C-alpha cells in the first residue's frame with residue numbers, strides 16, 4: 001500500500017496526520033498553524049494557534065482572546081516527531097511559509113507570498129523541499145508587476161498634482177500589509193498621512209508588536225477636513241463610496257490592487273486611478289519561487305490553479321490543483337472570512353480581457369470557480 005502523504009487536503013484545511021495539526025484551517029480544529037493574519041488564513045475558533053511572532057498583535061486584535069504561541073523565522077517546533085518551522089513569505093508583515101519535516105521528507109506551505117522585497121515585510125526566502133504547496137492568485141502571464149519604486153514615484157507625483165489642484169488624495173488598500181507598504185513609501189515631504197480607523201487599528205497592533213511605521217494620524221469626528229485634505233488619506237476597500245469618503249470631496253482616489261493590471265477593474269471600483277500594487281507574486285515571481293524550491297511536486301491552492309498547473313506540468317513539474325477556501329488579493333482584507341464581491345474579479349476581468357487571457361489557452365471556467373470557492 002502506498003504510504004500516506006505527510007500533508008493532506010481535507011475539508012477543514014491542510015492536515016498533518018502524523019503531527020495532528022492543520023495549516024490555515026477554515027473550520028475549527030484543535031491545533032492550527034497559521035501562515036499569516038489575513039482573514040482567509042487565520043480563522044476564529046481553533047483551540048490553539050501557532051504563528052509568527054510579528055502576527056501576534058494583529059491576530060489578537062482580530063480574533064480576540066485566543067490561545068496563541070508565536071515563534072521566529074527559523075525556529076523549530078516539534079509535534080509528535082514532526083518538525084515545524086517558519087520562513088519569510090514576503091507577503092505582509094509576519095507572513096510565513098510553513099516548513100514541515102518528518103523522517104527526511106520535507107513539505108513547504110507557502111500561504112500567500114510575493115518575491116519582491118517591499119521594504120517592510122521580511123523578504124521572501126525560497127525553502128528547499130520535496131513538495132511545495134503554493135498559491136497562484138496571479139498565475140497568468142498578463143500579471144507582471146512593475147518595480148515598487150516606480151509605482152510609488154507615480155503615486156507621490158499624483159499626490160503632488162492633487163495638492164496643486166486643491167483636490168484631496170485618497171489611497172485605498174487593505175488594512176494589513178498594503179496600507180503599511182503604502183505608508184512606508186509615501187513622500188512625507190508632501191504632507192501628513194491620515195488614516196481610516198480600520199487601518200489605524202492595524203497600525204497600532206503592529207506598533208505594539210514593535211514594528212516601526214511612519215507617523216500617521218487617525219481621522220476622527222474632530223479631524224479638520226481642511227487639514228486632512230492637505231495630507232493623504234489611507235482608506236480600506238470597505239470605505240469606497242461611503243459617506244465617510246464623500247465628505248473629503250473634491251478628491252481623487254486611487255485603488256491599490258493587483259487586479260488593477262487588467263482592464264475594467266478600475267472602472268468597476270469607480271476609482272480615479274488604478275494603482276497596480278499587489279502583495280502576491282506575479283507570474284514570474286510564482287514560476288521562479290516554485291523553481292527555487294527544487295521540489296518534485298507542486299500543489300496549487302488558490303488562484304488560476306487549473307491553467308497554472310497545466311503550465312507547470314508542461315515545463316516538467318508534477319503539479320496538481322487542490323481545493324481550499326483561501327482567497328486572492330482583496331478578500332485578504334478585513335476581518336470577514338466570507339468571500340467578498342472582489343473575488344468575482346477574475347471572471348469579470350477576464351471577460352473584459354478575453355483576447356489577452358485566451359491567448360494563454362485557459363480554461364477560464366475552472367480558474368474562476370476556484371477563485372469563488
Ligand SMILES: [Zn+2]
Pocket residue numbers: 038040041112326327328332
Ligand atoms: Zn490569502
Ligand SMILES: [Zn+2]
Pocket residue numbers: 036038091112332
Ligand atoms: Zn494574505
